[in-house]
């Protein structure tokens with residue numbers, strides 16, 4: 160048998176060769192888990208897989224569910240290492256840890272880009288966060304981005320927005336090229352791509368793979384999984400790995416694959432596409448007399464193609480090479496692993512800037528927030544317009560008004576529950592690719608999204624409602640009232656944040672956030688007299704945002720104000736005493752401290768939950 164030539168197509172010259180990635184005896188299992196407990200048997204999705212990804216274009220092909228994405232993810236360090244029962248991945252003879260993901264490039268299948276940003280802005284975002292500022296000046300970063308734009312043929316759409324659900328942006332192929340560019344910013348010597356042509360028409364797919372081919376000639380080893388490519392794409396592959404049911408059925412030069420299978424009795428029709436033909440072989444849609452004969456000798460269910468490959472010269476040659484590398488070339492230590500290229504404050508600056516720009520360019524939510532607060536402020540003001548000081552309506556109307564206001568502050572923040580759910584994919588990708596720390600993302604949401612989106616509308620709401628209702632005059636009282644509204648609102652937001660960081664499904668998150676709000680309302684001390692009813696549950700009031708908000712609003716309003724009943728004057732503190740409320744300064748401020756406590760605890764837990772989000776594929 161003619162031995163395979165392991166180099167790339169003849170005549171193809173590399174300006175620079177990329178690294179060689181080797182992997183030996185990879186065994187990867189998954190097991191279904193329910194409520195943190197493993198249930199059911201382990202499923203082997205990679206079975207004793209060994210191979211070499213050489214400089215050039217390395218394609219991993221196979222039917223759906225064959226394990227091609229799993230193989231790509233394991234060698235790229237993106238799959239949960241807990242499932243790796245055995246095996247080792249090395250780059251140029253150095254053992255690789257799961258952190259390889261940070262020092263190489265990984266392009267995910269579903270492009271995760273900021274839709275309100277142009278192609279150039281997205282690339283610059285990546286450059287700003289992933290290039291060390293002490294090594295690259297702003298000019299250098301701009302030059303790098305321009306170079307990538309030119310290299311990927313993105314000149315015509317460089318200043319076009321990527322696009323959102325409301326904004327038509329660049330085409331699918333341009334999005335994919337931009338996603339590739341985001342990774343090229345760091346000049347990775349290894350580039351992994353998960354099905355880069357899925358969802359693209361054949362011409363666009365062709366141009367993407369051609370560009371990857373060009374990159375591979377300039378020192379980047381390109382490795383990707385791919386579904387049935389057309390012939391012009393197949394021709395660009397240097398190395399081909401064919402997977403079937405978690406095992407390799409071929410791994411070697413792409414231009415030798417047809418000859419290898421011809422030796423097994425599979426002959427391609429004259430006008431058939433080799434990629435289609437190879438997939439038909441693995442799917443069992445093409446038969447070979449040699450293999451039919453062999454099948455009868457193997458145990459039932461045994462993957463005959465995989466067994467045959469393991470016995471082949473080409474595989475023995477790979478094993479020999481792996482052995483040699485392990486013995487002679489093995490360098491103790493690890494391939495370059497991650498860390499962040501930029502400091503915490505620099506990241507915070509860049510990410511906050513993007514969050515603010517994104518908010519300004521996609522202002523629907525901010526406008527809605529502002530309008531709802533103004534309308535509610537006017538509505539509350541009209542319903543409780545200039546509440547008199549005469550009893551009993553003075554107390555009845557104030558009590559109703561405060562309950563209405565606090566309820567609005569709490570329930571108007573249900574929308575905050577979507578904050579980490581909407582951006583979960585982009586956060587996971589950017590965080591695991593080393594763009595920024597989790598704390599940076601979290602703080603950017605607080606400083607650049609939450610505070611402006613809540614503080615300004617709530618202050619407007621408070622001013623409108625307060626003066627229309629004719630509440631306790633004096634700027635100090637208004638300031639304390641506005642502070643109470645802001646803290647009540649932020650406490651509700653922090654509960655929503657906690658749910659948002661813990662649950663990935665919007666429908667479930669909505670339920671989980673509405674439930675505690677309803678409980679807090681019932682046990683806030685306004686709807687139920689907790690001394691006579693449900694006394695065994697009365698401890699819940701200590702966790703109620705309603706209780707603290709209402710108590711603070713009452714104290715602020717009744718303290719220092721006199722009311723009139725049948726011609727006599729009754730100080731507001733009398734009413735406060737009857738309600739069991741402490742009218743002293745501490746009586747008021749203890750509620751603010753409690754609200755701040757709820758905010759701090761929920762925000763801290765949200766951050767912990769964000770850190771705990773599963774980043775593995």
Ligand SMILES: Nc1ncnc2c1ncn2[C@@H]1O[C@H](COP(=O)(O)OP(=O)(O)OP(=O)(O)O)[C@@H](O)[C@H]1O
Nearest residue numbers: 189204221222223224225226227228229230384776
């Ligand atoms: N995290 C996981 N949890 C459960 N099953 C998994 C997981 N990862 C992979 N699998 C299973 O392993 C098998 C191989 O999956 P993989 O995604 O690698 O296949 P694939 O060849 O890339 O298929 P496709 O082309 O459809 O993406 C499938 O049966 C898949 O359901």
